[in-house]
Amino acid sequence: MKKYTLLLLIPVLLLLTACQKAADSKPQIVTTFEPMYEFTKAIVGDKVEVVNIVPANQEAHDFEPSAKDMTTLTNADVIVYNSKNLETWASSAKNKGIKIEASTPVEKIGDDPHTWVSPKSALLEVRYIAEELSKKFPDYKEEFTKNADSYIDKLKKIDQGFDQLKTAKNKTFITQHEAFAYLGRDYGLTPVAITGLDPEMEPSSATLIKLKDEMQKANLDTVYSEKNSSSKLAETLAREAGARLLPINPVEGLTDEQKKAGESYLTIMEENLRFLKETIK
Ligand SMILES: [Zn+2]
Known part of the structure; x- marks a missing residue:
């Protein structure tokens, strides 16, 4: 009888530990380099933690992640990266949640990953990141959309400036x-x-x-x-x-x-x- 009770207790204890863990850790979004961080942070505000991988003073091309960076990536609920042709280390990382390739909606020029350098393409990226994050965190959909819209308004002003160059x-x-x-x-x-x-x-x-x-x-x-x-x-x-x-x-x-x-x-x-x-x- 005693053994039977103990066996019953084990799953209950496991469940309690799991719940405790979930309550302790806020979901985490990991971004690759600065524009990905800026776009994502503008969308989520303080609702979800955002961590950026490529440190200041380094650029995306020659970056190699450390073992610690790889752990951060595998523990991420969401990884936001620009292109599998640039941040290969992020696109191939196996995380527990989802991955968002920001450049997905942009029509590509061969293997060129530099989509974000065009404000017009960046607009599409911000919208896409917001949509994908809203699927992952449906409770925040309204807020994410509102935040994305206000960042996109700023991008549109710059986009209109570039349009004048035509x-x-x-x-x-x-x-x-x-x-x-x-x-x-x-x-x-x-x-x-x-x-x-x-x-x-x-x-x-x-x-x-x-x-x-x-x-x-x-x-x-x-x-x-x-x-x-x-x-x-x-x-x-x-x-x-x-x-x-x-x-x-x-x-x-x-x-x-x-x-x-x-x-x-x-x-x-x-x-x-x-x-x-x-x-x-
Ligand atoms: Zn480059």
Whole structure:
């Protein structure tokens, strides 16, 4: 009889422990890099905890997750990442909940993962993340939708600013790495990159000479430079072509200083627009 009672007690105890655990831990959303964090945080506010993986001062391309990062990912209720062609470590992680590939609703250009660099494509991403999160947390659907709408309103203002570039005469601009194809497609611009999809790739000297000739033929007097590992290439090309340097930022990460100064995906995109207007006119 005693044995029988004990056996009955075990499942009850297990159930109690499980309930206790669930009550203790808030659901957790894990995002990959800065824009994914910003979009998700804007949607969920304080309702769900959001943790970002790629640290400040690092960019998405050359990031490798630590063992601790992998544990954070496997314990996540939701993983939000941009593209399986960029954050492979997140798209292949086996977590206990769902995964949201933010770029799903964006029509792709080959294997290029840089969808978020276009505000028009970012709009689709924010809407999609909000819809998927509302399925996962139906109690917050109304609030998530409202929050997404207010972030999208801000994005739309920037999108309208970029739309004005469509009527410019000069639509070509030289950039460091191939991060601006979606921006080009969505706003009728022609970005020409010194290096490929990954900023670590090195162009040949023949490529640099060809670019210099093209710039001179097209009367382009500006090279848009990113603050990353390949900025020396932009400096070299600008020097060779007698061109000036202007900054552009594909928002692949934000430094601590930028965050402290209140910078965000939105403010950086506004700045990109302001600098692009200097040559696209
Ligand atoms: Zn990139």
